[in-house]
Amino acid sequence: MAKTIVPIGPYHPLQEEPEFFMLTVEGEKVVDIDVRVGYNHRGIEKLSEMKTFDQSTFVIERICGICSTSHPFAYTRAVEDVIPVEVPERAKYIRTIIAEGERIHSHLLWLGLAGHFLGYNTVYMWVWKLREEILDAMEILSGNRNNYAMFKPGGVRRDIKAEDIPDVLKKINSIVPTLEMLLKAIADDPVLHARTKGIGVLSKEEAINFSALGPTSRASGVARDVRRDSPYGAYDKVEWEMIVTENGDVFDKVVVRILEVLEAVKIMRQCLQNLPVGEIDLNIKDIPPGEGIGHIEAPRGETFHYVRSDGTNRPVRHKVRAPTFMNLPTYKATVVGETVSDATIILAAIDPCYCCTERMAVRNTKGKKLYNGEDLIKLSQRKTERLREKYKC
Amino acid sequence: MSLKLKALLKSPWVFHLSTGSCNNCDIEILDCLTPRFDIERFGMLLAGSIKHADVLLVTGSCNRQSVIRLKRLYEQMPKPCLVVAVGECSLSRGMFIHSYNCPLPLDKIIPVDVYIPGCPPKPEAIIAGVVKLIEKVKKDKLSEKTKKAK
Numbered sequence: 001m002a003k004t005i006v007p008i009g010p011y012h013p014l015q016e017e018p019e020f021f022m023l024t025v026e027g028e029k030v031v032d033i034d035v036r037v038g039y040n041h042r043g044i045e046k047l048s049e050m051k052t053f054d055q056s057t058f059v060i061e062r063i064c065g066i067c068s069t070s071h072p073f074a075y076t077r078a079v080e081d082v083i084p085v086e087v088p089e090r091a092k093y094i095r096t097i098i099a100e101g102e103r104i105h106s107h108l109l110w111l112g113l114a115g116h117f118l119g120y121n122t123v124y125m126w127v128w129k130l131r132e133e134i135l136d137a138m139e140i141l142s143g144n145r146n147n148y149a150m151f152k153p154g155g156v157r158r159d160i161k162a163e164d165i166p167d168v169l170k171k172i173n174s175i176v177p178t179l180e181m182l183l184k185a186i187a188d189d190p191v192l193h194a195r196t197k198g199i200g201v202l203s204k205e206e207a208i209n210f211s212a213l214g215p216t217s218r219a220s221g222v223a224r225d226v227r228r229d230s231p232y233g234a235y236d237k238v239e240w241e242m243i244v245t246e247n248g249d250v251f252d253k254v255v256v257r258i259l260e261v262l263e264a265v266k267i268m269r270q271c272l273q274n275l276p277v278g279e280i281d282l283n284i285k286d287i288p289p290g291e292g293i294g295h296i297e298a299p300r301g302e303t304f305h306y307v308r309s310d311g312t313n314r315p316v317r318h319k320v321r322a323p324t325f326m327n328l329p330t331y332k333a334t335v336v337g338e339t340v341s342d343a344t345i346i347l348a349a350i351d352p353c354y355c356c357t358e359r360m361a362v363r364n365t366k367g368k369k370l371y372n373g374e375d376l377i378k379l380s381q382r383k384t385e386r387l388r389e390k391y392k393c
Numbered sequence: 394m395s396l397k398l399k400a401l402l403k404s405p406w407v408f409h410l411s412t413g414s415c416n417n418c419d420i421e422i423l424d425c426l427t428p429r430f431d432i433e434r435f436g437m438l439l440a441g442s443i444k445h446a447d448v449l450l451v452t453g454s455c456n457r458q459s460v461i462r463l464k465r466l467y468e469q470m471p472k473p474c475l476v477v478a479v480g481e482c483s484l485s486r487g488m489f490i491h492s493y494n495c496p497l498p499l500d501k502i503i504p505v506d507v508y509i510p511g512c513p514p515k516p517e518a519i520i521a522g523v524v525k526l527i528e529k530v531k532k533d534k535l536s537e538k539t540k541k542a543k
Contacts, residue, residue, distance in 0.1 A: 010462065011410060011411075011462065011466070016409075016411060016416060016419035016420065016423065017411055017416060017419070018411055018412075018413070018458075018459065038458055039413065039456075039458045039459060040411075040413045040414075040453075040456070041413065041456055041458070041494055042413055042454060042456060042489050042492050042494055042495060043489075043492040043493050043494045043495075044492075046492070046493065047488070047489065047491060047492055050491060058488065059488055062415045062487075062488060062489075062512075063415065064415055064416055065414075065415045065416035065417025065418070065419075065420060065513065066416055066417075066420065068415075068417070109420065112427075124427075125427055125428055128423075128424065128427035128428070129427060129428040129429060132424075132427075132429045145421075145513075145515065146417045146420075146421075146513055147417065147512060147513070353416070355413075355414070355415050355416050
């Protein structure tokens with residue numbers, strides 16, 4: 001049968017972000033997929049290197065609107081790793097509260113969009129209404145709905161007032177009954193079962209081979225979570241469970257995310273109730289030469305930051321690796337072999353975030369050709385050959 | 394006011410374009426559609442294709458990849474049309490002003506009618522901005538440059 005290419009994007013009504021998928025199809029069946037990114041590149045790493053360590057936190061926050069806590073969290077941990085210092089207890093708890101609040105609203109956002117992709121607009125409207133409660137709680141805590149600006153190397157910028165805590169607890173507790181009801185409704189719905197069960201299966205071996213992260217890997221039975229594997233913040237001081245399911249299909253990914261929201265509510269509640277007293281900031285003055293890494297569990301998986309300092313007030317090198325970068329290649333295992341109508345929900349199932357991912361794009365001087373990994377390797381090999389000829393060795 | 398503009402005001406259909414934003418403004422725009430804010434009660438609807446849209450909502454800092462596509466989309470839009478810049482990035486490029494990949498602010502590329510500041514602007518601010526746009530068209534206060542382009 002003749003192969004046809006179905007383009008999705010770059011500016012598609014289905015996606016809020018610009019990205020380009022090329023689905024090669026034979027009839028209804030998808031036989032290959034190619035992803036082109038680069039429509040969202042803003043040069044954040046370079047911008048971060050132009051700013052001081054303190055200012056960088058704000059740039060890093062704007063990598064992605066939904067992960068606006070994960071990136072500063074990983075970055076501040078990387079800077080603290082350079083010195084190295086341990087932040088005060090109260091700051092750790094406040095950081096955990098903000099990070100879990102972000103996990104709740106990010107997962108709810110994904111759940112609504114997944115409902116929208118499947119044609120369940122009721123779920124979309126319902127869940128997004130629920131999400132407003134969390135955004136209100138975050139507004140009470142930090143003063144803004146999305147970009148919280150709570151993080152700084154050595155602690156947090158704002159304290160949580162004791163009189164705000166009851167309001168926040170009320171808001172986060174209010175989402176639990178609706179979510180439990182939603183979980184039951186999803187477990188009972190035969191149409192939802194038919195659309196998501198056994199669709200886009202990522203087996204355990206493939207999840208390990210592709211180094212899948214976060215809920216994508218945990219839905220496939222790989223128990224991988226930075227919060228448990230190398231605890232940071234207050235995660236080793238509160239009780240919570242890592243959610244792991246076995247099947248790796250879209251249904252399991254939905255279930256993992258809903259259960260994780262309930263766990264996040266649990267963590268947030270414990271942290272708010274047991275908030276220790278004390279300092280919230282170390283007031284770090286100088287950052288010595290050296291290098292540091294910081295990794296944390298973002299809603300989508302492990303976010304990794306690398307910072308190198310030369311003793312001045314600016315980072316010499318700052319590298320960001322977002323979880324979607326590792327999760328994107330799993331499309332090769334999940335989408336291929338499925339029908340085109342299932343492709344959208346499978347593409348959405350890893351909760352891709354493109355503004356997090358787009359760190360580098362290389363073009364030739366005429367601006368026509370976009371280099372991929374292989375081209376870059378070739379360029380590098382050619383340069384070595386040139387140098388060899390030059391030095392005659 | 395031309396008949397076409399008058400007809401447009403009853404139920405402006407909106408197309409949303411992200412030109413390299415951080416997702417926040419896009420999500421706040423989607424938030425406007427959901428039950429708490431429910432912008433659909435004013436007759437505004439998110440259109441799937443630029444050819445069905447009356448208002449273009451632009452977010453993001455217009456990077457080199459998207460400038461070409463932004464111009465092409467603007468040309469495809471049925472005229473008269475209105476352009477709204479949402480968020481600090483599309484207003485003045487915000488903190489990406491020194492970036493190598495964000496060459497021009499939005500209003501140097503296409504004519505803009507309303508600016509909604511904020512990082513990200515709250516859904517209330519977006520609704521207020523669009524209402525202001527409608528008022529502006531009703532009172533015939535569009536700038537000469539915009540009128541010419543229309």
